[in-house]
Amino acid sequence: MSDTTVTIDCVRVVLWGARRRGLDAGPLLVGAGVPPSLLDAPGARVPADRFARLVRAVCAALDDEFLGLADEAVRPGTFAMMCRTAIHCPDLGAALRRAGSFYALFPGAPRARLSTDPAEPEGRWEFSVHMPPRMGPFIELCLLGITLRLASWAIGRRLRPSLVELAHSRASSVADHAAVLGDRIRYERARPALVIDAADLAAPIVRDEHDLRALLAGSPAGLLAGLRPAVATSERVRRILDRDIAGGVPAAHEVAARLNMSPQTLRRHLRAEGVSFREIRDRVLRDAAVSALADGGWSVAEIAEHLGFSEASAFQRAFKRWAGTTPGAYRSARCSPPTCKGGEHRSLTAPRRHRQSGGRAESGSSALNT
Structure with a gap:
């Protein structure tokens, strides 16, 4: 993604979850300042702040941080509490394990786990989540993109995975996948995953509660809207x-x-x-x-x-x-x-x-x- 805009594909997916739960998309778009006509404009983009406003509106209307994309709602505040439990871990690997254990407590939340082998130079952070038809590419972008952004913030430098695995095909990829996740992508895999160097997993967490309060302002909508290419x-x-x-x-x-x-x-x-x-x-x-x-x-x-x-x-x-x-x-x-x-x-x-x-x-x- 660019620094200031979000592809219209992302808007369509957010509205899919809202419509699935019976909400009228028109007022949501107007309230967020997004012209409804853009939904029919191929390649259109909307300002990131308006997209974040739309995400917050859908989240509030549905009382669901997962925006109606799963069969069960994930109550607002779940993401923030996960961050608060993970930030006190000594290193990134421990933080990811704690995050996976935390989300396992909530039926509607994505399942995630970190698997490592002392004999291997890399670990694997893998999601297991139901992805509705046509929504998979966006869900994968959100799950992996937010993981990368949050992990990078936690260790104080950009985390670059050795490999990104996506379940969907290259042909169905949305425009921002490579920009957010990098070009080391393998498609049509069993489930979305990040392959991370063991040295990166051992990187210490350098943030504290004070830093976290600033990060969580408006999140996860702010994090979602802020996904963008990393500085090389x-x-x-x-x-x-x-x-x-x-x-x-x-x-x-x-x-x-x-x-x-x-x-x-x-x-x-x-x-x-x-x-x-x-x-x-x-x-x-x-x-x-x-x-x-x-x-x-x-x-x-x-x-x-x-x-x-x-x-x-x-x-x-x-x-x-x-x-x-x-x-x-x-x-x-x-x-x-x-x-x-x-x-x-x-x-x-x-x-x-x-x-x-x-x-x-x-x-x-x-x-x-x-």
Whole structure:
């Protein structure tokens, strides 16, 4: 899903549950600010806040958090109480197990269980739920999407499953499945499931009751409406490197630690996105170097020091590899004489955490660099 809109398919499914229980869809749509005519418009989308308003209206009218999609209602407040019982667990795996045990107490709620094997590197979070005809794709999107969003929030970083399994076919998938769940999807499986790395299951819960109160405001409707694509790991890495570039970019293992994952997991995520840590690092250094050269107030030696290179010659070799020319030639070709030759040089006093040698971090060599 995008940040601000929800596909009309989701609206239709929410209304299906309402109609199933005998409610008139017209007033519900009007009350939520959704034009009824959009129901017949293929590919239409509605603002996420209006969709959340519709979900809350259906939930209140039916007294059912599962929106009339199951044979028995799930009373409002059930989701919030599940969250309160799970948040005090030591890690994500324990929280998922407790959530599954909690929902097993309610006849109308989805059944879920986490299965793990000490000899296996992954665990399996699996739902067993009745899905009415044509409603399956949306129900799976909700169950798995909210699980991912809630788990990511609980451990303080984006949870990316190794694999997502869906019961429906690829042809019947709604538009937002890949955007919310990622592209590692297998269709026509026995039941919806997330395959999660053991290292992620062992991640500690970093949220508390205060954080939970803010999250639960308007939920689960707010969580449902807020399902959207995750920020890519490569983008998160770039942001860290951009922010901490003065004195040399952090090494790969340091970035992995700040993302609360192992270097191996970071490498795997980046590989899935078609990029390596070294490529991201080189782009960040190249962009910073180009910006500094265009500024005109820094000498090549100062730029090299600012970016954490051990010596100017190492920076010159790296820049030639990135841009196909030397820093001096690049500046001469692209900067006007008044900008490049005039003005005072800045005094750079940034701390030197790492030194780059020919574009490679001497203090942080890692298999992530390839």
